[in-house]
Amino acid sequence: MLRARDAGRRPVMLxxxxxxxxxxxxxxKGLVECLGEDRMTAVCVDDYHRYDRKERVGKPFTALHPDCNHIDIMEQHLQLLSMGEPILKPVYDHATGELVRPELVTPKDFVIVEGLLPLHTRLARACFDITVYLDPPEPLRHSWKQQRDCGKRGYTPEQVQAELDRREPESAAYIRPQRRWADIVVRFAPVAGRVDPPGTPLSAELLLRPTIDHPDLAGVLAEAGPAGAETAMHLSLHRDDDGRPVDALHVHGYVQPNESEIVKKAIWERVGQRTGDGRLDPDALGRFGEGTSDPLAITQLLLLYHLLDADHRQAA
Known part of the structure; x- marks a missing residue:
């Protein structure tokens, strides 16, 4: 049977x-391009939709509902991937809304699993080394969905809004509850109270829960020094949803690139300590559409640190 790694080594799952x-x-996408497709496998669990777009029209639920997805098969496949075994994965074509020919997926050193419901069940969650939940403000997410679905998938603004309204109860019931299971909660958004020029990158807030070991970010700030580090990024104590204190990392999008570069360099040095070679492409980080974002790049850098740190621990 095909295996991605030597016996005793399993893929790192994010x-x-x-x-x-x-x-x-x-x-x-940035993480895959940075590490390289020869080392990383990306899987979208939206491929496990039970029905195609036409079939869903007459159903009493949307694609967000667990009953609209093969959750049991997803769980089996996540278990196999986490053990380094290949899977024959279903494929859902978002452009056409059709279920198409399945594909063979062989896990490499690192596996990223993204989608609507990867943290929905306990069995699925148990397969991961690192878990992340993306939590943009709802008005911003709605705007992004309008841009994507109208620009790339042929929908009208009215159709997108109607689907958002239809999905909201299931989003509240099944998608947003996954936030509680994430090691890191990421929110890209403008800074409240600031009026920045058009085109200013969104800032990022990362809740760093103590469920995994995070890098010494206070050390990063100290190492970077006062010349821009404090304006590019700072730490604060935040109250999580359950009232418990949690570290919050604030990465500011409004600062000058040279100020963010100081912080990125300090984090890169820590990433370099977790890899024995130079097979990383830093220019792949922070890209979105036609632009770039330092808060996005720093967020990806921190996730890259966790991936390499988990791999380093396995090898030790």
Whole structure:
């Protein structure tokens, strides 16, 4: 049987959950391009839809509902991937809304699993080393969905809004509850109270829950020094949904690129300590559409650190 790694070594598994148009694919794409497709496998669990787009028209639920997805097969496949075994994965074509020919997926050193419901069940969650939930403000996510679905999938604005309204109860019931299971909660949004020029990258807030070991970010700030580091990024203590204190990392999109570069360099040095070679492409990070974003790049850098750290621990 095909295997991705030597016996005793399993792939490092990262889950990125979030609602439709929350930015999951953008976050994933940068990580895959940075590490390289020869080392990373990306899987979208939206491929496990039970019905195609036409079949869903007469159903009493949307694609967000677990009953509209083969959750049991998804769980089996996640278990196999986590053990380094290949799977024959279904494929859902978002452009046409059709279920098409399945594909053979062989896990490599790292596996990113992104989609609507990767953290829905306990069995699925148990397969991951690192879990992330993308939590943009709903008005912003709605705007992103309008842009994507109208620009790339042929919908009208009225159709997109109607579908958002139809999905909202299931989003509240099944998608947003996954937030509680994430090691890292990421929110890209403008900074409240600021009026920045058009085109200013969104800032990022990352809740760093103590369910995994995070890098010493206070050390990153100290190492970067006062020349821009404090304006590019800062840490604060935040109250999580359950009232418990949690570290919040704020990465500011409004600062000058040279200020963000100081922080990125300090994090890159820590990433470099977790890999024995130079097979990383830093220029792949922070890309979205036709633009770039330092908060996105720094978020991807932190996830890259966790992936390489988990791999390093396995090898130790």
């Amino acid at each position: 889950a990125i959950a979030g609602d439709s148009a929350a930015g999951k694919t953008t976050l994933t």
